[in-house]
Amino acid sequence: MVLSKEAFKEIVKEHSTLLVVDEDAVCALNFAADVIEAEIKALQKKCPYATSTIDRLESALHEVYELARDADNDEFS
Numbered sequence: 001m002v003l004s005k006e007a008f009k010e011i012v013k014e015h016s017t018l019l020v021v022d023e024d025a026v027c028a029l030n031f032a033a034d035v036i037e038a039e040i041k042a043l044q045k046k047c048p049y050a051t052s053t054i055d056r057l058e059s060a061l062h063e064v065y066e067l068a069r070d071a072d073n074d075e076f077s
Helices: 005-014 023-046 051-072
Strands: none
Touching (some): 005 023, 023 051
């Protein structure tokens, strides 16, 4: 992970809830999205040549956002 430990801890602090109720799942997905987004930004700054990794993470970020949106809107099969 290129993301600094301090940046990671800041994200953890912003999402310091536990999975106790259903809404907490959306918080967990938002946490994952924030970590992925921060890693993308760190890679773009420190390793801009890592384009395939950045592309993969951007795709993953999109998927996590979709999952969070679906969970928040109760869009399940």
